[in-house]
Amino acid sequence: MRNILKQYFGFDNFRPKQEAIINSVISGKNTLGILPTGSGKSVCFQVPGIKFSGTTLVISPLISLMRDQVEALNRQGIPAAYLNSTLKKKEIDMLMKHLEAGEYDFLYVAPERFNSEEFTELIKRLDVPMVAFDEAHCISKWGHDFRPSYQSIIPELRALLPNAITVGLTATATLEVQENIQELLNIENEDVHKTSVARDNLHLHVNGTYQREQYILSHIQDNPDSSGIVYAATRAEVEKISLYLENNDIENVIYHGGLGKEERNRNQRKFVSDDVNIVVATNAFGMGIDKPDIRFIIHHNMPGDIESYYQEIGRAGRDGQISECILLSSPRDVNLHQFFIDRSNSTDQYKDHMRVKLDRMIQYNRTSKCLRSFITKYFDPDEYVEACGSCSNCLNPGRTYDMTEEAETVAALIRTCEIPLTREQSIQILRGEMSEDVTNHSLEEMDTFGRMDNYLTGEISHVLEELILRGYIHQYEDLLYTVDKSEQLLDSETPVMTVPFRKYFNEKVNISTASSPNEVLFRKLVETRAELADKFNIEEGGIFTDMTLREFARKVPASKQEMVQIQGVGSYKLKHYCPKFLETIRAHKESVAVAK
Structure with missing residues (x-):
């Protein structure tokens, strides 16, 4: 494997967990790799793909991402191709002939390609040793960028390619998403390999300034030779910020879904090739952008969840140098996300899930604790963390x-x-x-x-x-x-x-700890959740998270009216799940009363 790594990619050694993932795939095991953005996830399926005979199938979410990876492989002398809507009929026909002749090591496709009967018939005739899901969090309905087409093709792939090894790679997977991916791709716990999401070279800052445009301008002026991305929530805000910077002699380009394809590509090329240092964009910009020297990323608005925020700031500092990740926000941002959730066409269950994610993002925005540790614990509650010493909270002079x-x-x-x-x-x-x-x-x-x-x-x-x-x-x-x-x-x-946090000092506080859950009741509620998960054939986290169950144990609601006041309980869950939890709570209260 190291010979392939050196010959084709120019590296002497693997980065953390790359070799473990590759060895797992080579040994024929379905495998999941969870590695931070910029840590070389693609190598984890490209190295075994070169070793295997036949054509590795790569499921990729974006046309631009496919194109960039295919071009990079071809430059390294590795035969690869992509099949997507940008190709003309003649090009597709020619490509299929080359595929049948076994001339490509890699074929990149979007999941929607499986809607084509001609394509699925072609797949049956190919030697496909491995299927790689790039950006595998798109598979999970609990992921921040869930794409139903990603999930829907899994049964079809199993039928078409029953002997192919499956590997999934992502940078953003909570434990809930990880478990969902494992279930869908049939991956055992021992075949999950991940590193910490913490990146020492990213310095995290939260700034509550009301003068956001002025802050952005000042930061750019103070770092005149630095490359950076300014993210905004809407197209209108992108254009407003861009115009403000232009009026203050800051050259920049914009990127959002309302631009024509040619203009988007042109602006992206200008930024990546250093013709311009600043891009102002919506979250449509970034996936697959392989620019190593982005020195800062500023969010003009608060994202709706930590996964999105982490993926966006992960585009900074891929060269390992110090980069600043700055979150600005206003109360309006929360209202906007709540509006988007309420007006979406998603199920009530999914809306509840997104509200919980939004709550965690709000907590990040308001916490006085170490920001890097907060994010690390969000993705893996069991990981040992230490204060980074470099975020705005660790450096807060108000720690008195x-x-x-x-x-x-x-x-x-x-x-x-x-x-x-x-x-x-x-x-x-x-x-x-x-x-x-x-x-x-x-x-x-x-x-x-x-x-x-x-x-x-x-x-x-x-x-x-x-x-x-x-x-x-x-x-x-x-x-x-x-x-x-x-x-x-x-x-x-x-x-x-x-930071100062005391309210009472000398006198004894007799207020019963309403926020401390009863562990006995909590365990009973966990058992109830498991029973419901079996009954409805869904993941336990899709019913209620541990956080919500602990709130039940803290507040001991006696009715649906009391239960709906608890975060994480929406109309769907209130109707389908809450009656069973209320039964558990009533039975527990009766058992306690009898014991007394």
Whole structure:
């Protein structure tokens, strides 16, 4: 494999996880690779595709992406072609003849191509050892860029090519999306290979300025030789920002779906070839743009989900150099996304899902915690993270509150407890609450029980979140653990500063922690969700996320009217799923009453 890598791609060594993915494919296993943008995903199917005899079929979402990859392969002496709507009938006929003659190692097609009977008949006659799904998140209905055509061709591919190996590559897959892709492509857990989404060279910033256009202008003026993308939510805003920059002597090009194809291509070429440094665009611009030296990406508007934001900022700094990723926003952005969700033709279930994603994007925009850690935990809640030290929150001069004493108390609790604790149990112990989750394990006997009884639930939650996102505590499968870095807290070696968050200080806070879920009830709700998933033959996450179930356990709703007030509950779920959850909650409350 290394010989192929060197001969055709000019690299001496594989990047992280590339070799593991390639070896998995070579051994005949369906495989999923989740690697950050710019980390060489294409190599993961191109290297085995060169080794295999026959023609590897690559399912690709964009014509421009196909063209760029095919041209790159041809320049490296690798015979490749694409088949899409830009080709004329004569060109398609000639291409098919060459394919039947076995002259191509790779054929790139859009999923819509399978609507052609002529094409499917051709596929039957070809030797196809492997099918590669580029941008595999498009397969999952829970992905941020779901394309039904991507998913619908999977049964047809299995029928046409029953012996072909399948490999999927993507940069943006939450655990929910990952599991959905695995199910659809028949990929085992051990054949999933991924690296952290964290990229050290991307410095993340959130800026709440109301003078967004002026901020963009100033940033460009302060970095006159830097290449950058300014993203805006609508075509009108793209043109407005572009005109503002032009009026201030900043040369730029625009890119959005309202432009003619020729103008879009021309503007893209100008940017990629460094004829112009700045492009102002909607999210239509970017996928497949292989420009390594983009030094900054500014979002004039907040995207609707973290996956979209991560994919867009991932186009910066592919050369490994420091690049700035700046998020600007206004309250209107939230209203706009809510409007788009409400007016979409999607099912109520999918709309609920998008509202949850929007909530997480809003949290990113408002959090005072490390931004890189926030994004990393979003994609993999079980990954160990440490504060980046370079984002706008880590560098915030407003971190004036010394929480060293609170941090040491939390670390001592987690270190000395004989069982792993959830975040909610930890809060209940520290606040001195005699809840089921505490008394069932005799946790009220711990020395740290009630040590922070003058803190609100949200205040202790703030401390815990800070410690997790800064690497002092590790959260894995909802349980908390101390790590080597925890010793710094226990030995009082390092002061831990945060933004001011206390509301109550000396007096004891007797407010019951309404935001701390009952773990016993939560587990029952999880079981109910599994039963419903089996009944309706859908993924558990498509019913309710763990976050929503924890809200049920916190608030213990007794009616549909109370349940619909909880984030993540829409009209579809209220009708089809909530009655069963209400039964579980009622049964739990009755069992608790009997026990008392």
